[in-house]
Amino acid sequence: MARSDADRWNARYAEQEETDSEPIPFLVDRAEGLGSGKALVLAAGTGRNAVYLAGQGFDVTALDVSSVGLEKCRRLADDRGVRIQTLCADLEAFDLGESEYNLITKIYFYQPSLFPSIRRALKPGGRFFFQTFSRKHAEVGTFGPKNPDYLAHQAAVIEPFTDDRIRYYEETVEETDADREATIRMIAERR
Numbered sequence: 001m002a003r004s005d006a007d008r009w010n011a012r013y014a015e016q017e018e019t020d021s022e023p024i025p026f027l028v029d030r031a032e033g034l035g036s037g038k039a040l041v042l043a044a045g046t047g048r049n050a051v052y053l054a055g056q057g058f059d060v061t062a063l064d065v066s067s068v069g070l071e072k073c074r075r076l077a078d079d080r081g082v083r084i085q086t087l088c089a090d091l092e093a094f095d096l097g098e099s100e101y102n103l104i105t106k107i108y109f110y111q112p113s114l115f116p117s118i119r120r121a122l123k124p125g126g127r128f129f130f131q132t133f134s135r136k137h138a139e140v141g142t143f144g145p146k147n148p149d150y151l152a153h154q155a156a157v158i159e160p161f162t163d164d165r166i167r168y169y170e171e172t173v174e175e176t177d178a179d180r181e182a183t184i185r186m187i188a189e190r191r
């Protein structure tokens, strides 16, 4: 029997001794332009981005299918002295609601079938913040996924938001001493 997403990610997070606690740089760079209010952090993992947004004053719900990840997320929030709500749910079978959030983030979790429900769950004027590996990552990446189903491309990312305002779009290749990754970054504002 195939392992569920929850089982796989619970096992992975249980093995990890250290939690990646720093937000992605793109979120820090753009935080000022993301507004304020209710934020939903999808596939929040161990909470590095959720906790950062709570520190910026957002009322944050961190959603993930992994209870082990969310436990680490709560610990990180306590360590940093911020409050967040956690929600253990499978995004394949969860209703995000309608016009609920000022900000929704989706970081390193692609699943393009979710874009229409994300759009619906944003308040008018609310922002969708997105970063994940792009198709170019299959050629140049030194870690992470190579399967094209998990790699974003421009048409799939932009098309669901054609009635909205694309505030930011960028495709990048970044290299450190150890690694190289190719990503797509987007911020869309619901009209």
Ligand SMILES: C[S@@+](CC[C@H](N)C(=O)[O-])C[C@H]1O[C@@H](n2cnc3c(N)ncnc32)[C@H](O)[C@@H]1O
Pocket: 005, 009, 042, 043, 044, 045, 046, 047, 048, 049, 063, 064, 065, 066, 069, 089, 090, 091, 092, 106, 107, 108, 109
């Ligand atoms: C690569 S991690 C990214 C975590 C976080 N966004 C970050 O950048 O630190 C992908 C996350 O997606 C979560 N995930 C996978 N399938 C999911 C599903 N069906 N519903 C909700 N979360 C899911 C995993 O538990 C994991 O925490």
